[in-house]
Amino acid sequence: MTERFVGLDDVDLVYQQGDGEGTLALKGTSLDIAKGGFAAIVGPSGCGKSTILKLVSGLLKPVRGRVEVNAREVAGPVKIVGMAFQNPTMLPWLSAIDNVLVPLKIVQPYRSQFREKRGEYEERARALFKTVGLAGFEKRHPWQLSGGMQQRASLCRALIHEPELLLLDEPFGALDAFTREDLWATLQELWMLRRPTVILVTHDLREAAYLADRIFVMSARPGRIVASHDVGFPRPRTLDMTFSEEFVALNHALRNEISEARQEALV
Amino acid sequence: MIRKTFLRRALPWLVILGMFVMWELLCRLFGVKEFVLPLPSQIFAVLVKRWDALLPHATQTLMTTVIGFIGGVIVGTLLGIAIGSSRLVYDAMYPLLVGFYSIPKVAVVPILVIWFGSGTVPAVITSLVICIFPVVVNVATGLATTEPELEDVLRALGASKADILWGVGLPRSMPYLFASLKIAITLAFVGTVISETVAANRGIGNMMIIASSNIDVPLVFAGLFILAFLGIALYAVFAFLESRMTGWAMRKNEFSM
DSSP states (O other), X not given: OOOEEEEEEEEXXXXXXXXXXXXXXXXXXXXXXXXXXXXXXXXXXTSSHHHHHHHHXXXXXXXEEEEEETTEEOOSOOTTEEEEOSSOOOOTTSOHHHHHHHHHHHSTTHHHHHHHHHHHHHHHHHHHHXXXXXXXXXXXXGGGSXXXXXXXXXXXXXXXXXXXXXXEESTTTTSOHHHHHHHHHHHHHHHHHHOOEEEEEOSOXXXXXXXXXXXXXXXXXXXXXXXXXXXXXXXXXXXXXXXSHHHHHHHHHHHHHHHHHHHHHHO | OHHHHHHHHHHHHHHHHHHHHHHHHHHHHHTOOTTTSOOHHHXXXXXXXTHHHHHHHHHHHHHHHHHHHHHHHHHHHHHHXXXXXXXXXXXXXXXXXXXXXXXXXXXXXXXHHHHHOSSHHHHHHHHHHHHHHHHHHHHHHHHHXXXXXXXXXXXXXXXXXXXHIIIIIHHHHHHHHHHHHHHHHHHHHHHHHHHHHHSOXXXXXXXXXXXXXXXXXXXHHHHHHHHHHHHHHHHHHHHHHHHHHSGGGOOSTTSOO
């Protein structure tokens, strides 16, 4: 394996609510993701997949264990990260392009140069809009865009500050099947172009197998990694590949592992 | 469509006009005495005839109200930000605020007069105080109901609390703030007039007290008309600003101006 970019070592996380015991979301979770790699995390619902993203981005702190990004322990929000969620979370009072520019108003060194370089940044945003097929919709407000368009804009926002780490929390979960498949292709293209390290949390096994080079399977709560698969299909991958025998076999294996994990939880 | 918008714009004026016509007709029909309920035509005649004498009172009331309102909105917004962004401040301040707001303002005016003497100062303070509560409650609600996902977008980028407040919390609270401004501006007039009726030698409230002690009922009603007009005018200003600044929150255009 090449250089480790994201790592969790034996991490426990408890969601504390009031003074009670709290919910143990993760127990003894460990994983490694290589620099420039595309990892997917799949597992039963409520197993703590999104929690891993919150730990990696520094929004949560583990109660035990160590979370590492770029060879440094995560202590607060990691600034080299871009995030996209299932909900596009566009700010409704800003136009699409202004939404995409938001990270540049927050993250240094862009922040202090924002006024002088606004034109240049807008050009950059326009180029991104073009890549994701949103050219011409820059000045629209979020509610004037369809769900798929909002999610495209949300991807642009996650990428505008050229983050080294991209965290995607079921970004295509709320979209119809065809839009979703379009966006898989868009995401693959963006990833091959810029090569950030990506962690994708998803319910969709086909999505995981299409996009990732490494898939982690999690157990039911309290979550930990129970299996991992390397995915060797050549890039760029096509939708036709998803009907090949090997692809279906991989899907099948993932499915079985997740059903087992769910069964264990029920016992 | 054009006819519909025209109707929408004309309708409020038609309703007001209709009310005056009904009032005039009913009073004439039943022979209501002038000192009980004057005719609208009499009231308008008084407004025109005594315009020069009424104008300084109207200006006085307007100035007092606007100053008090601006002060109240500033104090209210700051308090609302504090209460809306911190559970601790919320718990600490809310009972006091509710208790304070429950005191009838007319009971406070005599105290203000003892402290500041009669005139403009107690009137400004009364209208200021009366504005604070709705602004605080609305701004605090706007901040407290901001979706955590919206905040996470900025938090994950390492934004400071101030960045999140400016970038997400305050813009998100703007519709709530404007809703409260429309309530506050009408309340501010109430505050001013209460204080003017108790202790002042100028202003519409003071003029109405003098007129009623002279049983000059048409003049009293002329004062009411001026207050109603000023109220509508300032309300319209804020409704206009609202539609300009928070159009994103009122996408259903039936409610936009």
